[in-house]
Amino acid sequence: MARRWRAYSAFVRTEFEDPAPSGLWRLRGLLRGHQSQALIMLEEQAFLRKEYTPLSLYTRRLAAYNNRIDQFLFNKLNQKAWLDHVMPSVAPPMTHYVAGQHLVDLAKPEERLEFGTILSLVNQKGELFLKPAAGGHAKGALRLVHAPEGLQVNGRNVHAREWLDGFLRQKPDAYTISEIIRQGTWSETFFPPTLNTLRVLTGTHFSNHRTVILAATMKMGRPETYPTDNWKIGRGGISALVDPLNGVLGPGLSYNSETRGRQVSERHPDSGVQIRNAVIPNWDVVKSRMLRLASQLPYPGLIGWDVALTNDDIVIVEANTTPGLAIHESHASLRRTPEQRAFWAEMGIRDKPRST
Incomplete structure (x- = not known):
């Protein structure tokens, strides 16, 4: 009970850090234990079917299951030291x-x-x-x-x-x-002033240390996010879901402050570059690098990797040990496949999340 209360209290603090889309959405968020900003970015049917992981539940599960990998890899100095040893070619500069x-x-x-x-x-x-x-x-x-x-x-x-x-x-x-990381021409074209990165969510199974890519989403900066591509639950840049089979991007997704809702874009609103159906170069190489890195973690768990795509390879910008799920769930459920459901089951997150 105490753990539930601490997790819900942490969620409430997070909820009030930013303005809510409206009073009604804030109430919905408080009742569901999930950020109102994240709820409004869901498709209508995904919201009605509760195809998301409530932040209050997710916080509890991370505290219980991701604590060892968090202690090991939370600090970016530790990340640099680890990457310099296990895969120096992708370590940040x-x-x-x-x-x-x-x-x-x-x-x-x-x-x-x-x-x-x-x-x-x-x-x-x-x-x-x-x-x-x-x-x-x-x-x-x-x-x-x-x-x-x-x-x-x-x-x-x-x-x-x-x-x-x-x-x-x-x-x-x-x-x-x-x-400065010099990104490749493919990612640079979306918005040249910022480093536009790929967020790859990997899970290393607790039962057998097997690794899986749970989701991948491309982030693109905008003038208001400079000097980063920070998405911030739709209040910052653009995000586009990546098909894990072939590296093809879906449409861009952002928050429209005028309509107070999600906005889907075929092209980047500032550069005009086509987003939907763009293909990440050398996607198979990117996938294999990420699966190998996840398999080399000393502890199982969940990591959200920010990955820069260069012309020749990739660079790990940072590894997030408390990765947000909203950037992925705004596009699609994270429990669509048996592989996804199996990993979440090990973390005690079921197909139909229970309310807090």
Whole structure:
């Protein structure tokens, strides 16, 4: 009972972090134990048939079943170290992290650099990407660009010294610093200003460590999401479901603030690039990479991988150990196939989720 109450309380806090589509939808969310923003993004029949996993139930199951993999892989510094060993070709290009008011160079960890060194790094590389090692949902993400006017942070010109002082006042321990990932031409065309990533949801079975791809969804940025492609339950960018058999995209899905409902798009609303029926290049290679990575996890569990598609291969941007399901369930149920249902059954999530 106590676990149920903690999970429901956590859900309520999450529900009130953002405005609800309406008072009625907020009430529906509170009664169903699921975010109102996620409910309104469902197709009407999916909402009526309850073809989603209530967040309050999902939170409880993650706490019980995903705790070991969460402790191992939650921090992005741990992710970098693990990937550098098991599959270095797909590891993110992280170069430094923040320790107090200093930088630690991953190539020379015995040296501590003054934080102001980051300005020379930006001048040298042209661009850098910063984000909290233990954060999520693109909170705190910063894109630093060397420009003729000086320094740009998330597209805004700033005075370098003032930005440095303000950043350090936040005590940004363990912020990671990476070179910019150069995505391939296929994903770049959707919206060039952001890194448009593939979210792959893998499950490693608790019974036999067998791996399965439960869903894949392509994310695409918009001007309001810069410098990331953050979807944020339809309040940010565009998402498109990927057919796991052939890598073909469905239509784009986003939230229409005027109609307060889901909006389906054949093309990206900013670039005009066709979304429906676009095909991810080398999809079989992408699938095999993700299944292999999931099989190499030291513990079973559920991971939502953010994957950059380059012209030659893939790069793991990050691994989410508490992955949201709404980005996938907004398009289709996650219990359509026997393989999906078998994995959720191991987590105690049944075909017809029970209300909290």
